Amino acid sequence: MRAEEMKPKLAVCVGCLLAALVGCFSPAFYAPAMASPVPSKDGAAKIHAQQLVDDVARKHPELASLEMSATPPGQQACETIAATEAKDVAEKCDEDEFKAMESGKPFVEKEPEGFDITLPLHDASGKMIGTLGMDFKPEAGQQE
Secondary structure, X not given: OOHHHHHHHHHHHHHHHHHHHOOOOOHHHOOHHHOOOEEOOOOOEEOHXXXXXXXXXXXXXXXXXXXXXXXXXXXXXXXXXXXXXXXXXXOEOOHHHHHHHHHOOOEEEEEOOEXXXXXXXXXXXXXXXXXXXXXXXXXXOOOO
16 A cells, blocks of 8 residues: 555544544552542443554454553553554563654554554643554555
8 A cells, every 4th residue: 555545544544533632641540449440241341442442453454553642640651552453462662662652743663564553642732642563564455
């Protein structure tokens, strides 16, 4: 898939997730103990951020992965707070997240298997609160 062809898909996906987040990013995203967790189908509790990531990933199969990073209350370091891959949760932020947070602009990286896009994430007042990372892989027959 060519870069021009990816822009509409990216805009729709980002728009959906950001619309879900506007005005509702709070400490409730970080810890089930601080809010009412959302029960999952398997009975385990999920924080609100994880529920949003799961919902967006389900609605957008063109995403290879999706993760949300922030600095949880009472902590000093940025980490992944929700992800499509459970093993990614609680990982420390890496260069992609820091570049997006420092510049305030999306960070796009072309990788051998597709595109890695990291966006700064702001709350309803405009304060930067973390990042949203997405990986897209071209579908069969598409060109980059």
